Amino acid sequence: MALDLWPESTEEELHESFHEIMASSWDKILFYRIGNEFVSFIHLSIRVDYVEGTESSPTGYIEGVYVKPEFRRKGYSAKLVEAGRSRGRMVKKERLQANRFGHPFGQPC
Known part of the structure; x- marks a missing residue:
């Protein structure tokens, strides 16, 4: 799935990256x-650092989210985003930003 989301990366690069993410206290999958x-999956x-559209730091951030094509439009990404929001609240972050849209989730584009 990660190769579908980030096709410019190699399998080896993503494997190494995911191991670092899994060991991180700042990143979660x-x-x-x-x-x-x-x-x-979702990478949170x-x-x-500065995140466009925010005035405070630290900020909860969605680095990427992917749903297999045959499972899209069934609410799975929304459930992962909500889990991300919950995680953000646990670490006292009020906003959840996305790298693709540059605006807080739940607000108009």
Whole structure:
């Protein structure tokens, strides 16, 4: 799934990156599984650098979210985003930004 989301990366680069993310206290990967099949994931981070559209730091941030094509439009990414919001609240972040849209989730584009 990660190769589909980031096709410019190699499998080896993503493997190394995911290991670093899994060991990080600033980054998390959440997966959505149906039965034995992983159908979606989200990469969340806590950014301390400037994030466009925010006035405070640190900020909860969605680095990427992916849903397999055959499972899209069924609410799986929304469930992962909500899990990300919950994680942000746990670390006292009020906003969850996205790298693609540059605006807080839940607000108009």
